[in-house]
């Protein structure tokens with residue numbers, strides 16, 4: 001009897017996870033190159049096709065000491081600054097863009113060189129959907145206009 005309950009419970013978990021995962025998609029994930037010991041950043045577009053909002057609460061990366069969610073803001077003297085945020089809301093039927101000089105994931109203290117052409121697995125952690133894996137390719141920053 002105990003065994004049957006356990007099986008049912010596990011099956012339920014698997015189902016709800018797949019249902020959630022189809023709602024969120026991570027498009028064009030990429031990382032900028034940087035040397036060991038320096039910082040890098042991770043960018044992507046997040047699309048929520050579902051009719052429930054979700055919240056990005058963390059990102060996991062195996063090759064940096066710290067990972068933070070960052071936003072860019074304008075300082076008084078027109079300089080750009082950046083600061084950590086605790087979460088990023090993803091609206092229902094909406095999208096959030098993580099891009100240079102805007103929202104980004106800061107990869108602080110790389111434990112190895114991150115070179116152009118390499119690709120790395122990262123995990124995005126959502127309040128409702130849980131962990132979603134993605135693979136990001138390392139490429140150069142787009143040229144500033």
Ligand SMILES: [Cu+2]
Pocket residue numbers: 070071082083104105106
């Ligand atoms: Cu940053």
